[in-house]
Amino acid sequence: MASTQIDPGLWRPGDYLLHAYLTDMGANGQGGTETGQGPFVVPFRSRLIQVGVVVENSNGSDNEIDIEGLEGVKTSMQLGALVAEGAGISGTNVVPTDAQSVADGLSDLIFEKATYRVRSDGTGSGGPEGHFWMHMRPEGNEHIQYGDFIIISSEFWDGTSSDVVHFPVPVDCEVMRVMSGANDPETAQISILFQKNASDLISLLQSADATPTDLEFFESDIIPDERSASARQLGRGDFIECAYTTAAGISGKIPITIVLKRI
């Protein structure tokens, strides 16, 4: 079901939100064809309940937004489009304006645990920027061990060899799993350090390959040990710092997903 807002009546215990940020690729020199993309990681096998997008300031026309990489397929798979029509997008526009096309393509859609990306194409002088959210419902039993969980989904910026971001923790929780992926073929291994309050090690996540491929997925269960036991316990006033390093600048944004268990 395509929508611009979550329907609370559809929300069930255990449901969660995912987020992807559509970058203005036009600003990166890919003008001429207006494109943008934002990767995201699905942490459990899940069913898509609703999806919404906000696009702003793209200077674009006729944006079409697709999801690529479903079921681990590494080539493009167009499953429906969110279409913003018009001579130009200025200010903030809420799409879809053509919701039916999404409903046709995405109804009863199951996402495997993997890396995906939202991709937009259109015409205009600049690529779109925007936010994409998905209301997801876990399928199967994998999520049950986490009880009441919270998902942090974000991303690192592209074009640099290192980046850091940190998230404030709103409630008492425990870090259960960290995930990431590659959004473009990369030339060097990606390492991501997760630390409590920028000092205590939670996990070190590394891509399995020295040259991660397009839409690669990697994860790390948090294995309890003396070193990380206290670091995994977080409460109000704490924050999680995520920092990646790689020997070469990454060509695409790197998604981050953290699974927190409320305690």
Next chain:
Amino acid sequence: MKIFIFGRFESIDVAGAVSAEQGRVQCFAPAHGFVTEVLGSMDADTGGLNQRMMLRSGASGQTEDFIGGLNTAGMIDAVSILECESPVAHPELEVGCNDWFTLDSQGDGATGVDSAGVCIVFETA
């Protein structure tokens, strides 16, 4: 239904707007409801002074209502955790369908906020 919305700041200085130190997080209000809490964090490498985070919302960006602010005083020399448990300006402000949040940061310094994250606690009506 309580929803935690996480976001990170765009680095506005990359886009060239360096005269005023600023950054922006945009989050989509996923349903009709209330903002009950705002938490923010800013990193020391922002080189910032007197940072202010201002959360606004508006229907499709047409209008913007100030929700609340988070403030730091002086130079940020470590990661600062800021909390706004009761949005100060409009404690009962409802956020409707298709609304979006903009969390702007402004301050006095040479560069924009880069490494900063936010958690908006949102209760559906």
